[in-house]
Amino acid sequence: MPKQTFPWKKIVLATKNKGKIGEFSRMFAVFDVEVLTVADFPDMPDVVEDGETFEANARKKAETIAQVTGLPALADDSGLEVDALDGKPGVYSARFAGPDATDEENNAKLVSLLRDIPEDKRCARFVSVLALAVPQGETLLVRGTCEGRIVLAPKGENGFGYDPHFFLPEKQRTMAELSPEEKNRISHRGQALGKLEAVLKERFV
Numbered sequence: 001m002p003k004q005t006f007p008w009k010k011i012v013l014a015t016k017n018k019g020k021i022g023e024f025s026r027m028f029a030v031f032d033v034e035v036l037t038v039a040d041f042p043d044m045p046d047v048v049e050d051g052e053t054f055e056a057n058a059r060k061k062a063e064t065i066a067q068v069t070g071l072p073a074l075a076d077d078s079g080l081e082v083d084a085l086d087g088k089p090g091v092y093s094a095r096f097a098g099p100d101a102t103d104e105e106n107n108a109k110l111v112s113l114l115r116d117i118p119e120d121k122r123c124a125r126f127v128s129v130l131a132l133a134v135p136q137g138e139t140l141l142v143r144g145t146c147e148g149r150i151v152l153a154p155k156g157e158n159g160f161g162y163d164p165h166f167f168l169p170e171k172q173r174t175m176a177e178l179s180p181e182e183k184n185r186i187s188h189r190g191q192a193l194g195k196l197e198a199v200l201k202e203r204f205v
């Protein structure tokens with residue numbers, strides 16, 4: 001199948017998260033663009049995610065990497081919002097259990113906080129904000145969400161992060177039980193990339 005045209009020849013993924021890189025690589029395979037990551041460049045600065053919103057952090061990551069590489073850069077700032085925890089962990093999802101927390105530690109903290117809350121009160125959503133920064137021009141921001149609920153027992157081997165604890169009622173499976181294609185079709189990241197694609201089509205075709 002011929003690849004769909006893309007406004008640029010190259011794009012840099014401004015993320016160090018292997019799970020995100022895997023998902024984006026698959027999603028970008030339909031476009032005629034070379035996908036690079038920060039690992040392809042020596043001496044990339046570490047971006048401090050000190051914003052109060054997903055938008056602020058995504059913008060900072062994308063603009064920093066676009067500036068140092070001279071290429072369009074796509075960043076994703078994402079996380080989990082649990083209603084019973086007043087939207088936590090939110091922008092702190094990666095560091096929920098501490099500054100260098102692993103996925104396992106973050107999941108253990110999530111489970112410990114929700115243990116006494118009945119399952120029908122454990123509504124949650126994944127949020128992904130994508131920022132596309134181009135060397136000249138305004139940064140584009142889009143937001144995608146995916147609704148579900150938190151289960152205490154992890155299930156599934158796919159995905160990353162909170163996926164084994166994120167249950168999708170309409171699929172009757174956790175996010176980690178979906179194939180990579182299925183996850184991309186319904187996920188917060190897939191939704192956000194769809195919106196970005198629509199904005200790019202409007203601007204550049």
Ligand SMILES: O=P(O)(O)OP(=O)(O)OP(=O)(O)OC[C@H]1O[C@@H](n2cnc3c(O)ncnc32)[C@H](O)[C@@H]1O
Nearest residue numbers: 015016017076077078079080093094160161162163
């Ligand atoms: O900042 P970068 O380098 O992109 O990588 P990161 O892992 O630090 O990413 P974030 O700052 O955006 O933190 C998002 C956290 O939310 C969680 N998360 C985001 N998307 C997820 C998904 O699709 N499935 C499960 N957990 C996800 C995951 O634990 C991440 O550590």
Ligand SMILES: [Mg+2]
Nearest residue numbers: 017049077094
């Ligand atoms: Mg991060």
